[in-house]
Amino acid sequence: MNGSAEPNKKRLFTMNPVILVLGLVSLFTDLSSNMIVPILPLYLTAVLHVQVGAIGVIEGIAESTASILKLFSGWITDRIGKHKLLMLMGYGLSNLTKPLFALSASWSQVLIIRFSDRFGKGIRTSPRDALVADSTTKEERGKAFGFRRAMDALGAAIGPLAAFAILAIYAGNYRLVFWLSVIPGFLAVILIAFFLKEKDRRENVKQASLPKIGFRNLDRRFIWFSLIFTFFTVGNFSDAFLALRAQDVGMLPAFVPLAFFALNMSSSIFSMPIGMLSDRIGRRPVLISGLLIFAAIYFGFGIVKNVPWIWVLFVLYGFYYAFTEGIQKAYIADIVPEGQRGTAMGTFNAMTGLAALPASIMAGYLWQTFGPVAAFSTSSAIAVIAALLMIILRI
Structure with missing residues (x-):
């Protein structure tokens, strides 16, 4: 009893080298991406004069594309027994395309990038x-x-802060932000190429039955879990709309990246403690709490009338990410055996991500037709229903 307590205590303050490198990769990648994400809708509306509905189409198509590929990349990972190669290809491609935003002159070009x-x-x-x-x-x-989610969120917090500093110093020079975002992205690729080590799983893959794409042979809990969160994602539209809502209420454009800084710092601070809490009390109660937190916050975004409350909601929104993002993946890993996790993760990511297309299009339509209150209230109601389904079905 005492012999096992000391290693557990020690591991509390140490980190697996693979997880540490992946955390740093997430830090630099999200720093790069989130220099762009908060200001992209502002760039589209203020510089390229794009309508809100078109932003919904851009975000929906982009995220749905990623989701389809997550399914196949997960299956390929299980089949060849290698993670690093696909990661290097994916991170490399993303970071090669980021500077091209600076050269865009129309919303269709932004869509392609x-x-x-x-x-x-x-x-x-x-x-x-x-x-x-x-x-x-x-x-x-x-x-x-x-931990990985915390580092992800830390990078996502620093990114908008860097964008805010650049826009403040260089008087709204969006294109300069796009160019500079390539630096942290390049560092992430270097970390994967030279510092990420993975065990060779090729022998295990040969001996095990190769996974098939789809739900066959996957745990019933995984199937229901994926369906519930896919339904929830239909109401979880792009965070780009949060930037538009902040500006709609009266926040100055230069301060919108700071609001995302507050959101992501909140998520970064609480993600690892909430992850450890899920190790102690189970993933399910934590995930249900996350859905209800989301419902309350989105309802708040719908009825908010002034900028101070926008700041409060952005900070609280970080709690939702801490309660759900990493916990979802940990729950899937708990119920799916090694050798099938890439396929399972890919299936889950594909299903929830494909729902991002109707989510963002629906949000754009509701916003333009009935106003932001309708868009956010609809999302809030969907989140409540998803939480109730998890409780009723005991997922």
């Missing part, structure tokens, strides 16, 4: 999630996914 960026994300995400799962035990999986 955003499509290419998300294409890279689709290649890398499922192998990365499977590598986290395969490198950890069930008892520490929430902590590992929470």
Whole structure:
């Protein structure tokens, strides 16, 4: 009893080298991406004069593209027994396309660039999630996914802060932000190429039955879990609309990146502790809490009238990410055996991501037709229903 307590205590303050490198990769990648994401809708509306409905189409197509590829990249990972190669391809492609935003002159060009960026994300995400799962035990999986998510959120917090500084110093020079975003992205690729080590799983793959794409042979809990969160994602539209809502209420455009900084710092601070909490009390109650937090926050975004409350909602929104993002992946890893996790992660990512297309299009339509209150209230109601389904079905 005492002999096992000391290693567990020690692991609380140490980190698996694979998880550490993946955390740093997430830090630099999201720093790069989130220099762009908060200001892209502002660039589209203020510089290229794009309608809100078109932004919904751009975001929906881009994210759905990534989602389809997550399914196939996860399956390929299980089949060849390698994660690093696909990750290197995916992160490399995304970071090669980012500077092209600076050269765009129309929303169709932005769509193509955003499509290419998300294409890279689709290649890398499922192998990365499977590598986290395969490198950890069930008892520490929430902590590992929470750490990766915390580093992801930290980069996502620093990115908007860097964008804010650049826009403040260079008087709204959006294109300069796009050019400079390539630097942290390049560092992420270097980390994968030279510092990420993975065990050779080729022999295990040969001995095990190769996975097939689809739900066959996957746990019933995984199937229902994926369906519920796919339904939830129909109401979880792109965070680009949060930037538009902040500006709609009266926040100055230069301060919108700071709001995303607050959101992501909140997520970064709480992701690892919440992940460790899920190791202790289980993933299910944490995920249900996350859905209800989302419902309350989106309802708040719909009825908010002034800028101070926008700041509060952005900070609280970070709690939703801490309660769900890493915990979802840890839950899947718990119920799916090694050798099938890439396919399972890819299936889940594909289903939830494909729902991003109708989600963003629906949000754009509701916003333009009935106003932002209708868009956010609809999302809030869907989240409540998803939470109730998890409770009723005991998923």
